[in-house]
Amino acid sequence: MQPIPAYPHHFTPAALNVQFQVHFVGADGTVVELPDTPLVAGTCGTWVLTLRNLERDLPRGAVITLIRQNIQIAYRLQMDRPHGRDYCTLETDSQARLRLLVGRSAVNLLSVLVEDGIWRRGESCVIRLGDRRQGGAGAEVFWSTTTATFLLAVDPTGSGHFWGVASNPLTFQVVAHHQPARFQLLGPTVAACGEPFTLHLAAFDRNRNLVDRFTGAVTFRPQPGVTGLPASYRFTPQDGGLALLENVRVHRPGVYRLAGVAENGLAVTSNPIVVQEAPACRVYWGDVHAHGWGDSTMYLMFNRTDKLDPLARHRQGRTVGRFDFACPAAMSMDPERREEVWDAYRAACAATDEPGVYVPFLAYEAHPTAGDRQVIFRDYADEPLPLPMRAPMEEVDAAYGQREDVLLQVHIGGDPPRWDRYRPDRERLLEICSGFGCAEWLLQRALRLGYRPAICGASDLHLGLMGAPRAVETFRGRFGQKFPMRQRDAAYGSGPVTAILAPELNRNALWAGLVSGQTYATSGARLYLDVRANGQPPGSEVKLASTLQLAVACHACAPLDRVDLIVGEYCVRSWEPHSLDFRLDLTLAAGQLPGSWLYLRLHQVDGEYAWSSPIWLEHPGPLPSPGNLPRWNAQETLDLGAFGENAATPHLADLQRYLSVEEDPTQFHHLTPVDVLELSMGRCALFYCTWSAAHLPMSIRWFFEFEIPKIRYDLGWRDYGAFDEFEYGPRLMAAQAEGR
Structure with missing residues (x-):
């Protein structure tokens, strides 16, 4: 039985005298009393909630419900597996029979029902979430820093209406771990010789929160032709884990990767900076789908905290992520506060709009049954209140679909587009990578339907930090939501970004780059990518004669281990450069191009992906036959029995125990077991298997360095999004529901 809903529709603030105290017992025995002491993000342990009834006797049918805001406790609290994670128990000194109700981690987190007898004044009960006393894994403090709130609500008679208690709210802090696990050093992707620029240096913890108390130093390696880069920089408490190093210059053309080392031995390396005499085109970075204050469905971004304030979201993007543009938006505006929320985002755009430095865009997320869209507006000053978030796709399309100053961004999740329910005339922007993972299948589905989208990468950020690098976020994956699993797997709560190619940093130039398809997307790496077909950039239409000249230049952030050229639905060529820099000049006969589009997929050894937006091919006649070319998502034939012992083997027993x-x-x-990978988001053991009765190829990433290891499933040996979610997910979910 699920918790009994109290908030928001059946809750009235009041001052009932039912006390509740909360503390967290870490796996090492450390006790953190809330709200006086902050919790460290990602800590393993047990939530202990003590409720004491000092109001009046509560008869059979009375209910106490705990409400959570701006934090998640678990994907599914449970009471039937003592050895599992998030196992819950209740103990009481009362003679009444109290029943604990838990389930999916909704805003109404748990309920205590007086099932029989009377819970008398003066009696108490203790609830443990993540009870470890019988060998369970415990619970995990939320991965991202947050200002979290608990409310206690009491229905004294079982009437269905709840009143608040006198000690509401219990507001507490989740803070970063003190130890940096990664440094991010960001400069421009393209710069002119001698022009000054600012480097953004940040220290992040294991969950990619800013280590705001960090006071260590980073020492930089001098490079010829570079001036203004300090020999070292020591963080101060006032920096909050983020430093801006101004007036750096590079005086000679070339590709530069500025490098250093932190006191704890971690390497610090910038993105590649391509320096040219007089750049005709620049690369501008941003996040076109992220969220801040305004969440009436998940209640993760419900309260307008210092972190989630719309103005703060833009400032995070600019400073932490060195974004040139961004579109933070409400995910699900409270129907009763729509004007207040919308005005706050418009005001934030006005306050941060600085052409040449940063360009904010206004947006909101629509949730029609035909699939979610991020609705992005070119201009913000006079844009009226948008449609309600649940408006049907027909209404959303009628209002915005043909406006040249609006983009309806197709995104991966919660709900990808249901083109079988409603098919717009055009889809101009498609998310190929987000916090949910990679979804190249979604791009291929759109292309087969005749759409011609530009592609983008976007974090779909919830409570994470705008501009932070890729993080492993618990309970964000597709398994347990779109594919059958009991626990929802992990995904990546920040990181993916969009690159726009434009001559200058202003609103019109960025918009022109987006709508024309002069973009590329990455899962987080700020690499340089230039793709030309017969001299034309992505988004162009190329009329084929006898041959196609393909030119590619890529300067990566980590060695490239694979580059795939996708033409139509086929992989025409693959390369394994094993280098940071990749150049290609290739002549292909028209008969070697069995499709109406081409794009590149690139993969770095640290797990980061990039994709170019499609270039459109116009053949003089019918499409050539693909012959024996592999499909875009062809799976290599692997003999899993032939893998010997390797670095992942010691982690096999832990994974088997978890499963x-x-x-x-x-x-x-x-x-x-396959290997241990050093990924941008952390170390993990890689496993292969075939999954379900369908024996689908699956890769599993077991992030074993967290206090409670995190698990990520992907269909396919590689994790670029090879399997169509609509083709497999509903069928497998139905089979599970039927018990097959």
């Missing part, structure tokens, strides 16, 4: 406790281990066939 036996949390999932149905019989669904994971031929579970095979």
